[in-house]
Amino acid sequence: MPNGDNWQGDVLRDLRAPTPDPTQAQALDQAQAAAAQAFAQSLTAPADGAGQAHGQVPPQAAGQPADHGPPPPAVAPRSPDARPTVDRNLAALARKPRSGEPFATRAVRAVWKNVSKSAAREVAEATRTAEILQQPVTTGRQIAVTSIRGGAGKSTVAALLGTTYAHYRKDPVLFVEADPALGSLPVKLGAETVRWTTSDVADIVKPQMSLLDVTGYLVQLRNNSWLLPGSQGQIGAMLDARGYQRVMVALRRYFGITVVDCQTLPAEVARVALSASQARVLTTPATLDGVASTHEVLQWMRGLPPHVIAGTVVVLTEQTPHPGLDLDAAVRTLRSTGTPVHVLPYDRHLAAGGAIRTDLLTRATRTTATRLAADVFQLSQKRH
Numbered sequence: 001m002p003n004g005d006n007w008q009g010d011v012l013r014d015l016r017a018p019t020p021d022p023t024q025a026q027a028l029d030q031a032q033a034a035a036a037q038a039f040a041q042s043l044t045a046p047a048d049g050a051g052q053a054h055g056q057v058p059p060q061a062a063g064q065p066a067d068h069g070p071p072p073p074a075v076a077p078r079s080p081d082a083r084p085t086v087d088r089n090l091a092a093l094a095r096k097p098r099s100g101e102p103f104a105t106r107a108v109r110a111v112w113k114n115v116s117k118s119a120a121r122e123v124a125e126a127t128r129t130a131e132i133l134q135q136p137v138t139t140g141r142q143i144a145v146t147s148i149r150g151g152a153g154k155s156t157v158a159a160l161l162g163t164t165y166a167h168y169r170k171d172p173v174l175f176v177e178a179d180p181a182l183g184s185l186p187v188k189l190g191a192e193t194v195r196w197t198t199s200d201v202a203d204i205v206k207p208q209m210s211l212l213d214v215t216g217y218l219v220q221l222r223n224n225s226w227l228l229p230g231s232q233g234q235i236g237a238m239l240d241a242r243g244y245q246r247v248m249v250a251l252r253r254y255f256g257i258t259v260v261d262c263q264t265l266p267a268e269v270a271r272v273a274l275s276a277s278q279a280r281v282l283t284t285p286a287t288l289d290g291v292a293s294t295h296e297v298l299q300w301m302r303g304l305p306p307h308v309i310a311g312t313v314v315v316l317t318e319q320t321p322h323p324g325l326d327l328d329a330a331v332r333t334l335r336s337t338g339t340p341v342h343v344l345p346y347d348r349h350l351a352a353g354g355a356i357r358t359d360l361l362t363r364a365t366r367t368t369a370t371r372l373a374a375d376v377f378q379l380s381q382k383r384h
Contacts, residue, residue: 133168140378141254144277146262153317159188162259164373166225171256173225180230190355192227202243205250279380298337318346
C-alpha cells in the first residue's frame with residue numbers, strides 16, 4: 001500500500017495530468033461500491049438474514065439472462081444554468097455579520113491571555129491538535145454528519161469540520177450536500193451560485209477522469225476545498241441511495257477528506273452515508289428532547305457492527321445563550337454509551353445564519369471545532 005505522502009502527491013498532480021491507470025481505478029471503485037452496498041443492506045435486512053433487503057432478487061437469480069450488449073453511446077451532459085444560493089432581493093435583508101462575542105469579552109480575554117501562565121499550555125495543545133489534523137492518509141476519508149431532526153445544527157457542524165480540515169491540510173477537501181431538500185450548506189460556506197448537483201454528477205463522473213476534470217463540476221471554495229451541492233434550491237429535489245453511492249465511490253479517490261452533510265435519520269441516504277463513511281458525527285440540540293432522542297439512537301447503534309458506534313461522535317449544539325439543560329449531566333448520560341461528546345457553545349455569529357466567517361467566531365467555537373475535527377479524523381483513521 002502506498003504511503004500517505006505519495007497518495008497526496010498523486011492526487012495533487014491530478015490537477016495537471018489525467019489519472020494514469022483507469023482499469024485499476026475502476027476495479028477499486030467497484031469493490032468499494034460493493035462493500036458499501038453490502039453493509040448498507042445489513043442495516044436494514046431482517047435479523048435472521050433470510051431474503052434480501054426490500055425483497056429484491058437479482059435478475060440472474062431469477063433466471064433472467066444478463067445483458068451483455070454494447071453500451072449506449074456517450075452523450076455530453078447539458079450544463080445547467082447557475083442559480084444564486086440566496087435570492088438577491090432576500091440577501092439584502094441580512095445585516096452586517098457581527099462577531100460571535102461582545103467586544104468587552106474579547107478585550108478581557110486579550111488581557112488575560114497576555115498575563116496568564118496557561119497561555120503556553122494552550123499553544124502546546126494547539127500544536128498537538130494541528131499535528132493530528134495534518135497526518136497523511138492513504139485513502140480518502142469520508143465523514144458523515146447527520147442528526148435525528150432538523151434544526152440540530154448539522155449543516156453548521158459540517159461546515160465547521162470541513163473548513164477546519166481545509167485550513168490545516170494540503171490535500172483537497174470536499175463538501176458533499178446529501179440533503180437536497182432546501183439544504184443550507186452552500187449558504188454557510190459562502191457559495192454565491194450553484195450549478196451541478198449531487199444527482200447530476202452521479203451520472204457524469206468516471207474513474208478515468210482527472211481531478212481537474214472533476215472539479216469542473218464543483219463549486220470552488222477557499223483553501224483547496226470544493227462543494228458539491230444537493231440541489232439548486234428547488235422544493236422536492238430528490239437524491240436516491242444508489243445515486244449517492246455512485247458519486248461517493250467515484251469522488252473518494254480525488255479528495256483526502258470528504259465531509260457529507262446528510263439527511264436526517266432514518267432517511268435511506270443517511271443510513272447509506274453512515275454505513276459507508278469512516279467516521280460519523282451525530283448532532284443534537286442541547287435540549288431535553290434532543291438529548292433523549294439521541295440517547296435512544298446511540299442505544300440502537302450499539303446493536304450494529306461495533307465499528308459503527310466506535311466511529312461516532314456526538315455534538316451538542318447550544319442554540320441559546322442559556323439553555324434550560326444541565327449540560328454536564330447531559331454529556332455524562334450520552335458518554336455512558338461509550339460515545340465521545342463535544343459541546344458546541346452558543347455563538348452569536350453562527351446563530352445569525354448566513355455565511356460562516358471564521359474570524360468572527362468566538363474563541364470557544366474555534367477551539368471546539370478544531371478539537372472535534374481532530375477527534376473525528378483520528379476515528380476515521382482507525383477503520384481501514
